Amino acid sequence: MTTDLVVNQPNCSMESGQCRCRSHMAGRQCTQVESRYFFMALDHFLYEAELAKMGQGCKLETREHQQGRPASWTGLGFARVPEGGTLEFLITDIPYSMEYDLLIRYESQMPRDWEEVRITIVRPGPIPTSSPCGNTIPDDDRFLVSLPAGARFMVPPRALCLEQGVTYTLRFEFRRYQDANSVLNGAANALLLVDSLALMPRHSSMEMFTAGDVASNNRKQNFERYRCHERAKSVTRPMISDTCDKIITSMSAIINDGALPCNCDPQGSISAMCDVRGGQCPCRPSVIGQRCDQCAPGTYGFGPSGCIACGCSLEGAVTRLCDKFTGQCQCRPGAFGPRCDGCQSGHWGFPNCRLCQCNGHADQCDQRTGACINCRDNTGGDKCDRCGNGYYGNPILGKAANGECRPCQCPEGPNSGRHFAASCYQDNHNRQIVCSCNQGYT
Numbered sequence: 001m002t003t004d005l006v007v008n009q010p011n012c013s014m015e016s017g018q019c020r021c022r023s024h025m026a027g028r029q030c031t032q033v034e035s036r037y038f039f040m041a042l043d044h045f046l047y048e049a050e051l052a053k054m055g056q057g058c059k060l061e062t063r064e065h066q067q068g069r070p071a072s073w074t075g076l077g078f079a080r081v082p083e084g085g086t087l088e089f090l091i092t093d094i095p096y097s098m099e100y101d102l103l104i105r106y107e108s109q110m111p112r113d114w115e116e117v118r119i120t121i122v123r124p125g126p127i128p129t130s131s132p133c134g135n136t137i138p139d140d141d142r143f144l145v146s147l148p149a150g151a152r153f154m155v156p157p158r159a160l161c162l163e164q165g166v167t168y169t170l171r172f173e174f175r176r177y178q179d180a181n182s183v184l185n186g187a188a189n190a191l192l193l194v195d196s197l198a199l200m201p202r203h204s205s206m207e208m209f210t211a212g213d214v215a216s217n218n219r220k221q222n223f224e225r226y227r228c229h230e231r232a233k234s235v236t237r238p239m240i241s242d243t244c245d246k247i248i249t250s251m252s253a254i255i256n257d258g259a260l261p262c263n264c265d266p267q268g269s270i271s272a273m274c275d276v277r278g279g280q281c282p283c284r285p286s287v288i289g290q291r292c293d294q295c296a297p298g299t300y301g302f303g304p305s306g307c308i309a310c311g312c313s314l315e316g317a318v319t320r321l322c323d324k325f326t327g328q329c330q331c332r333p334g335a336f337g338p339r340c341d342g343c344q345s346g347h348w349g350f351p352n353c354r355l356c357q358c359n360g361h362a363d364q365c366d367q368r369t370g371a372c373i374n375c376r377d378n379t380g381g382d383k384c385d386r387c388g389n390g391y392y393g394n395p396i397l398g399k400a401a402n403g404e405c406r407p408c409q410c411p412e413g414p415n416s417g418r419h420f421a422a423s424c425y426q427d428n429h430n431r432q433i434v435c436s437c438n439q440g441y442t
């Protein structure tokens with residue numbers, strides 16, 4: 001019998017040797033999961049900072065995935081937090097009353113440690129003394145941490161005791177980057193990119209490690225010797241040892257009273273089967289999320305073939321992100337089109353869009369050259385600045401200022417059958433029309 005059997009199959013019948021497994025677990029020793037179920041990883045209770053309630057000055061910073069490179073962050077990106085910024089996480093899905101370690105994942109934008117972050121847990125009411133968290137005092141729920149500059153995550157030494165089914169608010173105040181003495185070193189514009197917060201079950205608050213029997217002691221020793229906890233901290237994670245794998249499987253079975261359903265999104269997933277360790281569903285191209293239920297940043301149109309690249313113009317768009325339904329990019333002033341890669345109607349010369357110069361005789365011009373298209377009023381030329389053959393006038397004045405082109409009466413107008421001149425002009429002195437007669441006519 002392995003040491004994990006006891007926790008995986010709490011309802012063994014001594015007579016038959018048959019065990020009733022926890023829900024959705026299977027196998028004679030209850031160490032497997034049913035199809036489409038999984039065991040959670042230690043960072044399963046994950047809350048994206050970019051989806052948290054952001055205080056003044058905080059902004060969403062999305063980041064695109066690069067093909068062929070595993071992302072070093074989760075979700076859409078980060079919350080961009082200035083000095084004094086706050087983030088509030090709503091915690092509603094605690095399945096098991098115990099102590100949880102806070103795992104803060106971030107990217108520092110500054111050369112030094114972020115010195116003072118205040119963490120407060122807001123409980124909806126007093127904790128009943130009968131609760132496993134009954135010993136918590138208010139001071140346990142408020143503490144300061146600092147975030148090292150060179151690190152990508154931090155776990156404060158103090159754990160939080162959280163109760164099953166209770167809703168909490170976890171408040172982070174990023175109060176101070178550095179002390180007043182070092183403000184001169186550029187702390188005025190201190191910024192931190194916060195990726196996510198995870199609540200990691202603390203093994204030392206589970207009976208399977210602390211009951212005092214040989215099996216529990218072995219589990220505890222192994223968990224610590226193999227540093228099973230450490231492997232969950234980074235987003236890009238090293239291979240997990242079999243020893244840790246078995247112990248974490250048992251922790252998951254106890255915390256969730258069985259296995260968890262994959263719930264792979266039927267549109268975004270290639271199959272309904274997720275990774276037995278951690279529950280990641282296999283996503284279609286450009287689809288992200290454990291359940292493959294959203295488009296990656298920079299893509300849109302979630303559907304049965306995945307998501308489509310936005311293709312926003314680097315010159316014309318504010319960001320490379322687009323509307324997740326329509327694909328419309330966010331255009332800079334002057335830029336137009338779904339990808340912001342062209343000018344507004346009547347303008348040309350992207351990305352320096354300017355008005356078409358057609359002297360009022362055309363509305364459109366070539367987007368690239370600016371040559372006017374469909375000059376009206378018998379005009380022609382790149383700017384509708386000349387009269388067509390058989391017409392005279394000064395179209396540069398514009399139609400409103402009598403700048404239209406009139407037919408040369410030589411002796412009658414063009415296309416009349418009695419028109420025998422290539423062109424004509426108006427004499428500046430006597431305003432008479434002078435025809436340039438065809439050969440043989442005077």
Ligand SMILES: [Ca+2]
Nearest residue numbers: 074075077195
């Ligand atoms: Ca994130």
